[in-house]
Every structure is written in C-alpha cells, then in structure tokens.
Amino acid sequence: MRRVDVRASSGSTEVIAGRGAIAELPAVIDALEPRMLMLVADRKVHGLHWEPLASLFAGPKLVTHLIDGEKAKSLGEAQRILEEMSALGFLKDDLVVSFGGGVASDLGGFVASVYARGVPVVHIPTTLLGQVDAAIGGKTGVNLPQGKNLVGTYHQPRVVVADVDLLSTLDLEEWRSGMAEVLKYALCFEPDMLDDLARGETLNHDLATQEDIIVRCIGIKAKVVAADERDSGARLVLNYGHTVGHALEAASGYSMRHGEAVAVGMAFASRLAVRHGVADPGLVQVHLDALASLGLPATASFDRAAVASAWSRDKKRRSAQRWVLLEAPGSPVVREDVPDALAEEVLEEVAQ
Amino acid sequence: MRRVDVRASSGSTEVIAGRGAIAELPAVIDALEPRMLMLVADRKVHGLHWEPLASLFAGPKLVTHLIDGEKAKSLGEAQRILEEMSALGFLKDDLVVSFGGGVASDLGGFVASVYARGVPVVHIPTTLLGQVDAAIGGKTGVNLPQGKNLVGTYHQPRVVVADVDLLSTLDLEEWRSGMAEVLKYALCFEPDMLDDLARGETLNHDLATQEDIIVRCIGIKAKVVAADERDSGARLVLNYGHTVGHALEAASGYSMRHGEAVAVGMAFASRLAVRHGVADPGLVQVHLDALASLGLPATASFDRAAVASAWSRDKKRRSAQRWVLLEAPGSPVVREDVPDALAEEVLEEVAQ
Numbered sequence: 001m002r003r004v005d006v007r008a009s010s011g012s013t014e015v016i017a018g019r020g021a022i023a024e025l026p027a028v029i030d031a032l033e034p035r036m037l038m039l040v041a042d043r044k045v046h047g048l049h050w051e052p053l054a055s056l057f058a059g060p061k062l063v064t065h066l067i068d069g070e071k072a073k074s075l076g077e078a079q080r081i082l083e084e085m086s087a088l089g090f091l092k093d094d095l096v097v098s099f100g101g102g103v104a105s106d107l108g109g110f111v112a113s114v115y116a117r118g119v120p121v122v123h124i125p126t127t128l129l130g131q132v133d134a135a136i137g138g139k140t141g142v143n144l145p146q147g148k149n150l151v152g153t154y155h156q157p158r159v160v161v162a163d164v165d166l167l168s169t170l171d172l173e174e175w176r177s178g179m180a181e182v183l184k185y186a187l188c189f190e191p192d193m194l195d196d197l198a199r200g201e202t203l204n205h206d207l208a209t210q211e212d213i214i215v216r217c218i219g220i221k222a223k224v225v226a227a228d229e230r231d232s233g234a235r236l237v238l239n240y241g242h243t244v245g246h247a248l249e250a251a252s253g254y255s256m257r258h259g260e261a262v263a264v265g266m267a268f269a270s271r272l273a274v275r276h277g278v279a280d281p282g283l284v285q286v287h288l289d290a291l292a293s294l295g296l297p298a299t300a301s302f303d304r305a306a307v308a309s310a311w312s313r314d315k316k317r318r319s320a321q322r323w324v325l326l327e328a329p330g331s332p333v334v335r336e337d338v339p340d341a342l343a344e345e346v347l348e349e350v351a352q
Numbered sequence: 353m354r355r356v357d358v359r360a361s362s363g364s365t366e367v368i369a370g371r372g373a374i375a376e377l378p379a380v381i382d383a384l385e386p387r388m389l390m391l392v393a394d395r396k397v398h399g400l401h402w403e404p405l406a407s408l409f410a411g412p413k414l415v416t417h418l419i420d421g422e423k424a425k426s427l428g429e430a431q432r433i434l435e436e437m438s439a440l441g442f443l444k445d446d447l448v449v450s451f452g453g454g455v456a457s458d459l460g461g462f463v464a465s466v467y468a469r470g471v472p473v474v475h476i477p478t479t480l481l482g483q484v485d486a487a488i489g490g491k492t493g494v495n496l497p498q499g500k501n502l503v504g505t506y507h508q509p510r511v512v513v514a515d516v517d518l519l520s521t522l523d524l525e526e527w528r529s530g531m532a533e534v535l536k537y538a539l540c541f542e543p544d545m546l547d548d549l550a551r552g553e554t555l556n557h558d559l560a561t562q563e564d565i566i567v568r569c570i571g572i573k574a575k576v577v578a579a580d581e582r583d584s585g586a587r588l589v590l591n592y593g594h595t596v597g598h599a600l601e602a603a604s605g606y607s608m609r610h611g612e613a614v615a616v617g618m619a620f621a622s623r624l625a626v627r628h629g630v631a632d633p634g635l636v637q638v639h640l641d642a643l644a645s646l647g648l649p650a651t652a653s654f655d656r657a658a659v660a661s662a663w664s665r666d667k668k669r670r671s672a673q674r675w676v677l678l679e680a681p682g683s684p685v686v687r688e689d690v691p692d693a694l695a696e697e698v699l700e701e702v703a704q
Contacts, residue, residue, distance in 0.1 A: 118506075
C-alpha cells in the first residue's frame with residue numbers, strides 16, 4: 001500500500017492506493033468528523049461490494065443514492081441528490097463519498113463542489129479507469145445533451161481510497177478501457193512501462209503488477225495536477241488521444257467505451273504527429289503494437305461529419321484547436337499549428 | 353470614477369465604479385477578446401437600459417438570455433442557459449456578461465463557473481445591492497426548494513462595472529434594500545459612515561454621496577474577500593444580520609425583500625449581542641436609529657418555528673451556529689457560544 005499526495009492550488013488530496021487500502025476508510029472518516037455521509041454509489045458496484053464493506057462506514061448517519069451508468073451524469077440527477085442533502089440538513093462539515101467508476105466520482109464530486117459552495121468529498125474508485133484517472137485531480141463533470149462533461153468544476157477530493165482488490169470483479173471490457181489510460185501515461189510520461197503493458201491481458205489477473213502500475217500512474221497524475229490544476233499547460237498533456245476520443249464517444253451516442261475511443265484517439269494522434277512532421281514514422285507502430293497487446297482498437301467506424309463537429313466543440317478548445325502530440329514516446333508537445341484540413345485527412349486513416 | 357482591485361486566491365477582479373463607468377465597457381470586452389457574449393440580463397433592466405447601451409457591446413456575436421426575478425435562480429434555468437451556450441459553440445475564451453441585480457450576477461456567475469469548468473464573466477450590476485455586495489467577491493448561487501443559495505460556487509468575475517447612473521431607475525424599495533447592506537458595512541467596519549446614512553432617504557437623489565458610499569463599500573468588501581475568499585474567517589462578518597435575514601426570507605416564501613430581512617436580522621443581532629453580554633445596551637438604539645432613518649424595518653411578522661428551522665439549515669452553519677455580533681459599531685466578533693435557547697428568546701423581541 002502506498003500514499004501519494006496530490007497538492008493542487010485549490011486543495012490537497014491524499015491518495016491511499018494498493019491492495020487492501022479500503023481498510024483505511026474508518027480512519028479517513030474519523031479524521032473528517034462528519035455527522036452525515038451521502039454515499040453516491042453505482043448500483044452494480046454497490047450490489048457486488050457493499051456487504052463486506054458496510055461496517056467500514058459505521059459511525060455517521062449514512063444516506064445512499066444509487067446511480068445507473070453514464071446517464072446519471074446530468075444536472076437533473078445532481079439536483080435530486082442536492083435536494084436530498086438539503087432536506088436531510090446536510091451541513092458544510094458533512095461528507096460526500098463516491099463509490100464506483102468515473103461516473104460516481106464525476107457526479108459525486110460535482111455535487112460536493114456546489115452544495116453550500118463546497119463540501120468535502122472522498123472517492124472510492126472501483127474501476128481501473130477511476131483509480132488511475134477519473135478520481136484523481138479534482139475534475140468533476142456532468143453531461144449536456146450537446147456533449148460529455150460540458151458542465152463541471154475543479155474540486156479536489158480530500159482522500160481517494162484506490163483498493164486494487166476491488167478491481168477483481170471488473171469485466172474484460174472495463175479492464176481494457178482503464179488500460180487505455182494506463183497506456184496514455186506510458187506513452188506520454190513513462191515509456192519503460194510499455195514493456196509491462198506488452199504482456200497485455202495476462203496482466204488482468206496479476207494484481208501485484210497491476211498495483212505497481214496503478215501506483216505509478218497515480219504518481220504521474222499527482223505531479224501533473226500539482227503543476228497545472230486547471231489545464232492551462234502541463235495538464236493538457238493528459239488529454240492525449242482525448243480530443244478525437246471524446247468526439248468519437250459523442251458521435252456514437254456514448255455507446256462506445258471511453259477507453260476504446262481514447263485508444264483510437266491515440267492511434268489518430270500518432271498518425272497526425274507523423275504527418276505534421278513532429279515525429280518519426282515508427283511512432284505509429286509503437287502505438288499499434290501496444291494497442292494490439294491490450295486488445296484495444298486502433299480504428300473505428302464513425303460518421304466523419306459528426307466527429308469533426310464534436311471536436312470543434314471540445315471543451316478544452318479555445319479559438320485554435322490545441323493538439324497533444326508525441327515527438328517520441330515520453331516527449332509530449334502541445335501544438336496549435338495543425339491545419340484543420342490535415343486533421344480531417346488523418347481522421348480518414350483511423351476510419352474503418 | 354474609481355478602480356478597485358479584488359485579489360482573491362482563486363482569481364482577481366477589477367471593479368470600475370462610479371458615475372459613467374459603463375463607458376469603459378468596450379475596452380473591457382476588447383481586452384478579453386471573446387468571439388461570443390452570452391448576456392444574462394434581467395428582463396426589466398434590459399427593457400429600461402438596453403437601447404442607449406447596445407452600441408457598447410458591439411464586436412463579438414451577442415446572445416441574450418432574459419430572466420425574471422428570483423425564480424430564475426434555479427438549476428433548471430442554469431441548464432437552459434448552459435445548453436444554449438453549448439448549442440452555439442461557446443468556447444472557454446468566450447464571455448458571460450450579467451446585467452441586472454443580484455439574481456443576474458448570481459445566476460450568470462454560476463453558469464460561467466460551471467460551463468467547461470469555468471469561463472470568464474463580467475458583471476454589470478444595476479442595483480445598489482448588486483453594486484455594493486452581490487456582484488463583488490465571486491460568490492455565485494442558485495436556490496433549491498429547501499432554501500436560497502444552497503447551490504453555488506466561488507468564481508471571481510474578471511471585471512465588475514458598477515455605474516452609479518444606472519441606479520437612477522431604482523424604486524424606493526429596491527434602493528432601501530441595498531441600503532441595508534450599506535448599513536451593514538457601516539455598522540461592522542466604518543461607523544463614521546453612519547452620519548451620512550442618518551440623512552436617510554434624501555440620499556436617494558444625491559448621486560455624488562451615493563458614489564462615494566458605493567466606492568467605500570466596494571473597498572471594504574475587496575479587503576475582506578482578499579483576506580478570506582471562502583468564508584472561513586473574516587468574510588463571515590459580511591454575514592452580519594444574514595443568518596436570521598435568510599431565515600426570514602425563506603419563511604416568507606421569499607416575498608420579503610433581502611434588505612428588509614437583513615435589516616430585521618441586524619436589529620436581532622444587536623439585541624442578541626446585548627443579551628449575551630457582548631455589547632452595551634446602547635448598541636440596540638444605534639441600530640434602531642439607523643434603520644428608522646433609512647425607512648428599514650426592525651421587526652417583522654413571521655412564523656417562529658419556520659424561522660428557527662430555516663436558520664438551523666443556514667449554509668454557513670457547521671455543527672455549532674456561528675453568530676456575527678458587534679461588541680460596538682466597527683468591532684465585529686464571531687461567537688459560537690450563544691445558546692440556541694437565548695437566540696430563540698431574542699427572536700421573540702423582533703417579532704411583531
């Protein structure tokens with residue numbers, strides 16, 4: 001088990017990561033002294049994991065709000081939780097706890113950030129994606145009909161408890177989706193992790209290596225967020241593969257998994273880097289090999305016009321599109337000089 | 353005309369205050385370089401003031417969303433504006449402008465704070481309350497059925513343009529409502545302002561003195577917010593009269609004006625200070641005299657149980673109620689040791 005501090009300008013998070021980390025929860029709750037807990041939990045995760053964990057939540061009054069998948073990330077669902085909290089007399093020193101994947105931490109974090117202009121939140125991510133990415137760094141979000149995470153805040157959780165043992169119930173698809181983000185960290189920051197990732201799906205059951213990889217990814221994200229909480233510079237790099245990734249998700253009506261969309265987005269970015277003269281042609285093969293060993297796609301079938309229109313609405317876009325590209329594995333750059341026409345041409349290369 | 357900087361930890365605001373300040377607006381917009389403006393405007397204010405001001409907004413594409421009174425401060429209305437922005441392709445370097453009283457800046461500021469996790473906002477407050485209080489300091493808010501401002505964020509506006517000439521169309525009741533906040537500043541921070549306020553309603557048409565008072569109030573608020581953006585200490589003092597004030601508003605179903613409720617809340621606080629042994633008995637008369645000259649009430653008719661229950665839900669309340677009390681004019685203290693029973697007893701004294 002490892003402890004990693006994320007020191008952002010708006011607040012700090014202690015991440016407790018590793019096998020059995022959940023045993024630290026009672027001490028975490030004790031230290032925050034809430035009278036009341038609002039548990040925002042994924043219904044499926046709650047069904048699978050709640051019973052053995054219930055005793056860890058003993059003490060404060062517990063209220064549970066169960067949510068169902070991506071459609072819960074709406075202002076309407078947020079309002080229902082906020083009204084519940086208000087009706088119960090939830091105060092500023094009470095505690096929101098999210099329990100589930102990125103949907104739970106995005107929504108629970110959003111609710112915590114706006115209730116009474118901010119109350120503490122603790123995340124207990126139960127997916128690989130949540131543990132290495134969504135629960136770390138304080139971004140919260142809900143969707144609008146026009147796109148994903150178009151509404152949100154920055155609100156650092158007080159504590160993130162990332163227990164690797166909770167990942168044992170993940171199905172292969174969810175595991176792969178998380179590995180796409182792990183691959184992003186490896187490609188952008190720690191290319192030597194690519195060797196581990198080449199073992200591909202055998203990693204799925206190797207909890208010791210998984211623990212090591214997760215702790216490394218959390219460490220990378222902690223560093224990036226500390227340097228740039230609000231996406232004005234270094235943190236943009238974490239967006240690698242995400243401009244096209246988000247657009248693919250939106251164009252699919254969110255039937256495509258985040259990790260798969262980001263996988264295709266990274267394949268796209270490697271091709272764009274080569275075509276724009278930023279990287280050597282070998283970069284594309286590095287991406288294709290890594291994606292293949294993890295069972296992740298490098299191409300997708302999509303509506304070109306819908307994707308191009310979605311990326312122009314990307315929430316990180318200012319007037320010029322800022323692309324995260326790799327000069328080589330481990331050497332990311334942000335470029336604003338990529339012609340839209342070139343990006344659209346390269347998009348054809350990842351279309352099935 | 354005066355410029356006051358509000359330097360909060362999350363961002364800084366330039367306040368341009370005084371007669372004719374609105375003429376600075378084109379320069380303000382130019383400096384921010386938006387492609388698009390989302391104007392969140394009070395319908396009545398827009399009707400009264402738009403025509404002569406329209407040319408000041410020339411340049412970026414302008415989209416106007418008109419709102420009607422306190423009921424516009426809802427998550428539903430926020431969602432409508434957010435969807436409009438999103439459908440229009442509003443980006444992170446575009447600009448939200450609020451135009452109206454506290455409702456416009458609270459709602460416009462909230463929307464700006466959560467769209468794409470934060471876009472710039474400029475406030476143009478058109479009420480006395482907005483100019484001396486609501487538009488300054490970065491608090492945003494919408495209401496829940498359970499109470500006012502229960503949902504919100506801290507999001508510093510880039511610029512506040514407080515043009516005293518825009519106050520000429522205020523009716524007497526709105527003017528009084530704003531003077532309650534001015535009186536709060538005088539009682540808590542600058543007792544020598546009480547002499548001006550003793551001139552009462554003659555001030556209504558003395559724009560030069562008004563300008564002076566407004567600039568002084570903005571200066572006080574700027575100092576307090578710079579010291580404590582998030583209400584953990586000094587800023588709590590700005591809550592003087594507001595714990596009971598908010599409760600009275602809620603118990604009246606928001607038919608009571610904010611300023612009148614705060615007026616009664618300050619009269620209550622002066623009595624509580626005396627009864628709790630914090631202040632000399634003369635403090636009550638100071639309050640009654642000032643309130644009388646401004647035409648503001650010192651008592652109200654209300655449902656005791658509803659008020660007591662509303663104040664226990666006050667969003668600034670932690671487990672212990674923190675009362676802002678005056679030892680004397682200009683000497684505020686925050687006390688957590690006031691028995692609930694004493695507060696309830698004193699509440700009887702301000703009941704009609």
